[in-house]
Amino acid sequence: MKLEDFKVYNLAMELGELVYSEVKKWDYFDKDTVGKQFVKACDSIAANLSEGLGRYHYKERKNFSYYSRGSLFETKTWLTKAKNRKLIAEDVFCDLINKIETTGIKINNYIKTIGPQ
Numbered sequence: 312m313k314l315e316d317f318k319v320y321n322l323a324m325e326l327g328e329l330v331y332s333e334v335k336k337w338d339y340f341d342k343d344t345v346g347k348q349f350v351k352a353c354d355s356i357a358a359n360l361s362e363g364l365g366r367y368h369y370k371e372r373k374n375f376s377y378y379s380r381g382s383l384f385e386t387k388t389w390l391t392k393a394k395n396r397k398l399i400a401e402d403v404f405c406d407l408i409n410k411i412e413t414t415g416i417k418i419n420n421y422i423k424t425i426g427p428q
Contacts, residue, residue: 319417323357326410330377330386333399333407341398349389353383356407356414360421373425380418387411 314320330331330423334346354381364377390411 312364314369315362317360319414319421320357320360320364322417323360323383324406326414327357329407329410332388335402337398341396345389345392345396345398349386349393352382352385352389354363355379356386356418360418366384369426371406373422376409376412376418376422376425379414380415383411383415383418 327350331350334342334350337346347376359375359382363372363379366372366375387408390399390404390407393399394401399407
């Protein structure tokens with residue numbers, strides 16, 4: 312499989328760009344405390360999927376997919392903190408939560424396909 316054809320990876324990449332574009336608008340303190348960790352967690356979703364895809368053994372691929380799912384959960388936590396601290400609008404929060412949920416379902420479905428068939 313080519314990385315460019317990997318649908319869940321593409322969803323994760325899109326999510327990362329959306330989060331980055333939101334965080335860029337924040338002031339220095341908010342970027343430095345919540346923002347950096349939010350962006351790093353979100354970027355890690357796609358990064359772990361791509362690293363897993365590049366691994367030879369299916370067990371490694373599955374482990375990196377689990378790391379990706381963990382980063383997805385961390386991203387949801389930072390998104391919730393951003394909402395609670397009034398750093399993002401309610402409609403942006405709802406849009407990103409929906410994208411996180413969709414990406415999570417796709418990651419779980421992908422994990423089920425990994426392994427000897």
